[in-house]
Amino acid sequence: DARVTQTPRHKVTEMGQEVTMRCQPILGHNTVFWYRQTMMQGLELLAYFRNRAPLDDSGMPKDRFSAEMPDATLATLKIQPSEPRDSAVYFCASGRTGVSYEQYFGPGTRLTVT
Amino acid sequence: GENVEQHPSTLSVQEGDSAVIKCTYSDSASNYFPWYKQELGKRPQLIMDIRSNVGEKKDQRIAVTLNKTAKHFSLHITETQPEDSAVYFCAASILTGFQKLVFGTGTRLLVSP
16 A cells, blocks of 8 residues: 655754655655645645646745755655744645546654744 | 635534535636545545546445535535544645645544444
8 A cells, every 4th residue: 555655753843943854755656745734724735746846836935945856756845944833744745647636645744843 | 716615614423423514616627626534643534536527426424525516515424433533624626737736624523422
């Protein structure tokens, strides 16, 4: 049963520190989405990649967030510098654009910035 | 932009009762409507989806319906069980140069034994 994997599962860091979250999409999926989930905002789309190319990062605070996909098996989301308001669960999801709209979520990274 | 509204935000039922969650969307071009179940501390999991050429889809105790004219779709769970307790999210597809989903705000379902 293929699944999206994410590391780390939990991260506690101090304000101002750099945070890097990693995602491995399901093999054969050509799209990767990064979502942020908070109690107040629900599921927010931060960035989207198709065939490793960034297509939309309009949901991301540009000054501190960056997303990359260095190869087909790895997507990264980086926050530098981190702030307490960044505390949330960050989900990665993958799918096969052009075949279906279905998205499959990873287990998430729970980030706490103190 | 596309907006998806979901109601109710919380729903409490007794075991064995039915539960219905409703969503409305604004983009008439939307053609894919998935439902996700998220248990506490877990990932959202796709439980069922429906496409614009289908009015209803059913699998055991779960059914989803779609009314494109009215732009609303619903999740129906019959004979609810305590393990159905979770947050349920609806979503609608939009196509703005690329495919993406817009999610509703979630419904917290509590099934009491």
